[in-house]
Amino acid sequence: MKELAGRVAVVTGGASGIGRGMALAFAEADMQVVIADIDEESARSVAREIEAMGGRCLPLRVDLVKAQEVEGLAEKVWSDLGGAHLLCNNAGVTTFGMMCEGIPDLDWDWVLAVNLHGVVNGLRAFLPRMRELPGEKHVVNTSSTTGVGPGVFVGPYAATKHAVLGLSETLREEGAAHGISCSALCPNNVDTGIVAADRNRQAEFGGPTGAGNEMVAAFIASGLAPERVGRMVRQAVIDDLPFIFTHADTRELVDARYQRMVESFAWADRWHEANPEP
């Protein structure tokens, strides 16, 4: 999507971290930004930041888990702003530190609801409307390096980030005929509020538990600045990249995974040879 200026960008989870970084970067490019976030106060604060730099931002409280609220968001964007050419399905949460079999139901439900159903709700509400808009359109779905490799002690998170990657590649194929492209954003560590994701956990998923993780906190705090990631995403949208890796050394993870797959193909070859059809 080459033309950004004057167009509308909707960023979910734009009240904090990577979403805020993207919102700022798009506003710098003279886009009108809509922040859809469950944390209304922080969304307003980012909107004030954007307005202070001469940009335009509409902050809206939306719980992405609720399909009706996401549908209401799309309705408002189309009725008030004429539609959005760029959608960033970015909000995401995680639990930490447990092996898959020990993770309670509500933890699974919460992470799947926000990270996967939140993205699905976004696509359902926005894609039919985006299709009707003239010009190039783009969707950025935030996956993770955990979407291309194993996510140890973050089972539900890993499951959703692999799912978001698959969904993004599918949308890139399906959307081409309708002028809609798609990138999967795969960050490694970025200095955001994700270790305290629990702060905005909805009551139906048990509410905030105060859970965090010191080791993960240090790793996240040593990460890239979200503003830098926002500018990378902006350029990657212009360049129409299928994958946006924030850290080039993620390649080692991808290479190692690919190598394991290649070895498995060789094993399958040997197995068929040793076990011919009767």
Ligand SMILES: NC(=O)c1ccc[n+]([C@@H]2O[C@H](COP(=O)([O-])OP(=O)(O)OC[C@H]3O[C@@H](n4cnc5c(N)ncnc54)[C@H](O)[C@@H]3O)[C@@H](O)[C@H]2O)c1
């Ligand atoms: N920070 C990292 O190192 C890192 C690495 C890889 C991927 N990611 C991904 O980046 C994305 C953004 O996370 P972040 O690191 O900026 O964290 P963050 O906690 O700083 O921001 C997440 C935002 O999502 C919002 N949110 C949570 N639940 C919501 C809901 N139900 N409805 C609407 N908004 C909701 C939060 O209020 C918050 O503003 C996530 O998808 C995350 O998985 C982050």
